[in-house]
Amino acid sequence: MAVMELRNVVKKYHLADGNDFTALKGINAQFEAGEMVAIVGESGSGKSTLMNAIGGLDSDFTGEILYHGHNLAQFSQQELVDYHKKSIGFIFQNFNLIAHLNLVDNVAMAMTLSNVDEKTRVARAEQLLTKVGLGDHMYKKPDQISGGQKQRVAIARALVNDPDVIIADEPTGALDAETTGVILALIKEIATEGKLVLMVTHSDRVAAFCDRELRIENGKLLATTPTSSPATTPAVGRLEKVANMSLAKAIRLAFLNMKAKFGRNFLVALGSSIGIMAVILMLALGKGVTTYVSSTMKSYTNPNITEVHKQAGNQQKAMQNPQQMDRAEIAKQQQANIAAMTGASGGGFTDKDIARLKKIKHVDRYQLGYSAFSMGNNAVTYHGKRASVLMLQTMSDNIAKSTIVKGHAPHRGEVVLDKGTADLLGKDIVGKQVTFDLKVGTKNLTKTMTVAGLYEAQTQSVSTMIVSYDEVAKLYSETGQTLEPNVIYLHTANKDNTKQIKNKVKKLGYTGSMQEQMTEMFTQMLNVITWVLTAIAAISLVVSAIMILVVLNISVVERTKEIGVLKALGARRKDIRRIFAAEAFLIGLFAGILGVAFTYGLSLGINRFAHSAFDITLVMLTPKYVMTGIILSVVISMIAGILPANRASKLDPVEALRKE
Known part of the structure; x- marks a missing residue:
């Protein structure tokens, strides 16, 4: 049975004027394991649209795309996620490596999304990087290597979960002639190992390197191999289920991104910490004054x-x-x-x-x-x-x-x-x-x-x-x-x-x-004043929330292509939300800790003056107020991160990958 079979695949786009544009017009094809097939066509011919459909990035088509007898059009959301993680590997023309991750983390990303333990995924990534000739560079960042080396990293990433199908979209388009030959040889080797390689290209040189060529023009295949498959192909077992990324790994990815943009994130956290500091300081000051009044009254009884x-x-x-x-x-x-x-x-x-x-x-x-x-x-x-x-x-x-x-x-x-x-x-x-x-x-x-x-x-x-x-x-x-x-x-x-x-x-x-009643009255008055001052100080937290919202929205825009890559590798909407929510959490946590640190420093100075002038402790920074400040900071940051996280999770992977 063929690894992949296309039966009368039609793809239409609904235009703004109410008309439809047909990008794929009844595509029929069949692909076997170990084949290296070139899908050739000019820009706009429909070849990329076809690859997006085969790759499971676009399920809005009619007809059937059968993977081992299972129709992609009928896949559930989780089945599509598993398909991306285990069955399909992508090699992109522009590499689409994540800039703030080293080469090992880039290659291991699909395994990270599959919740594979660190030791296993690092060993697999190092093995593949060594195989493609990057054993001496595996802990460098993408901007520290050449274009040809980046494409080798992309090839290693496509192979990391041992998929059946490799989709290479213009894999040599950004490379010189000498490097092109090396990359094609690597891809050819992948096909000889029993994997189906579908090569999208407009280069006759690349097409000649393949086992056969399918030419597409205006959404139709002009040349194709005939299929002898029956009208209906039975399914051959269930698709393999793959584990999903854990919250801990999402937090790690968020931490690595924050580390890459430390300066900006530090300034955001610093701004937020001022509001947290004001709230904690007002509470601690109220506690100190109330305790002083109460203890003074009680000291004479x-x-x-x-x-x-x-x-x-x-x-x-x-x-x-x-x-x-x-x-x-x-x-x-x-x-x-x-x-x-x-x-x-x-x-x-x-x-x-x-x-x-x-x-x-x-x-x-x-x-x-x-x-x-x-x-x-x-x-x-x-x-x-x-x-x-x-x-x-x-x-x-x-x-x-x-x-x-x-x-x-x-x-x-x-x-x-x-x-x-x-x-x-x-x-x-x-x-x-x-x-x-x-x-x-x-x-x-x-x-x-x-x-x-x-x-x-x-x-x-x-x-x-x-x-x-x-x-x-x-x-x-x-x-x-x-x-x-x-x-x-x-x-x-x-x-x-x-x-x-x-x-x-x-x-x-x-x-x-009467003394007790006066104490209660003063305490109540001081509590009211404390909460009023705390509420006034808390207004600055609204500004902090808006600032975090803006920064995370900017981050979504900056990382649109990265989000597309993650979805192509099998990230769920939930995974994307978790990554951005984790970033909001880390910003809030850092801001809360900074706010507590600033409050502690101020309390030392204020209390030193109060002791020397009045022999009293004016600011009482209790563990309860410390935890209140940190929790409040995290909650506000998480609330501010809801909209950006949802926006990121809803990005269409096809559109995200097109963004320059």
Whole structure:
């Protein structure tokens, strides 16, 4: 049975004016293994169109092209890919070598597309290059060898997967007479090894070198050998299936191309990295400032303590549905807030409240507390000097020892004053007696107490007096009133449990300290500002995406012929998309790494200045932000690469190979 048989092959082109042009007009021919056949014709005669059809590059024809009895017109897309990889080898007039690959990689390309392992394909490529006389040049680039040597590389590439059919399209058209003879001898040797060689040429010298000649003119064969084959030839087994290129090999090809155009790709990655750097820097700066504010506020409290305040019903409703409160309810809530601050609300913790809080998991003990904000009613006098006291609170484990800068915690009949108030009254006031005019609940009281120590906290600027809970209870008793605690301090042995306890307290309908609420408010404000600044910085990423889109589109235009060669060698659309998507991925990855590196350098400089000026870490570059930046860079680059990758995959191989 013939290797290849053509039966009434007709090819028409649909013109823009609605007419058809018939390029092939009922071609019939038969080709056997070991033949070297010249297909001769002038330019425009249809010989290249016929070769494109035989080579599986153009399946839009009528009639039958039978390869071992299988009709190419009925091949699926995958069968055509397998046909290109295993059954057909192309030798082009202009060589069509891939400029940024060395000779071994050029020859082994069809095996790369077939997912052959590196050791096997390199050994096969080196064997063929040695066979065609290029053993000393195999790791050179195409622009480092002569035209005749390039054609030898093309011959080796055509043979690498041991195909049955070799199609040589004007293989000597770009060569001198001496080199032409050498190339023809090589091709003749291929035919004698049992392969069918179809030589497209307009040269009578080349045609004379072949076993027989088929002359084509105006789409018709003027001379052909008769065929004795039956009208229908049965198929002889299934076509051989070939593996497809893996993602790893697509990434390698993309890397080699990027390496060849390193300067341009580096500038693109550099431009993209600036946007990534801005985003990471804003996130890290926000993290640093938020952490500083939070840690500063927490440094003056005990991390094992949870401070609990009772929340009024109106307050809870306001927090849940603030828009549903009318003016009367809002006014009532404001009065409740004032009463709570002044300690006159009467809404202290009941035994039931205390029991509920004691049952919270990980709470090992609790303290009762009291705090009240005075609207100018409380004052302290010492040796004729008088100062207002705005805040009265009880001593608890929540007050860090470091905040009492002089003296000790208050006992019965003692008080701790804030350092600012003490400075107004006079120096060396610790251990001295002072007189207080106090409003206790609803009644006024004058009381003499000993200053046990001085208190200083950067988070609290109001004048403060701190006494023991028992002392406040005694003051209430002296005025005929009963003290109800309005603060509960919950203690846990392990500070890692504090957050869990605070969350449970909120679920039960209570609130944390004013300090915690302020911290949360500042943190929320800083988070909003951080995200706004990050969003503004992210605008530059849009510019980066457009830049990558443009560069990859330019790359598609520059590599149109290369894409045609890859498709002729058996590359699927998916393979082409993968190569360009891999390039986009590598650009994004490189840009992300550059952005992280730049951010790291800037953070070192900013933090060095912040440490020397304020003793704080202003930029906190966490692994989370590093990964966010790199992933964001890759995703944006991949999105920008979708259109160029699809465009490249849809290129028609015939048109791509014609592009100069």
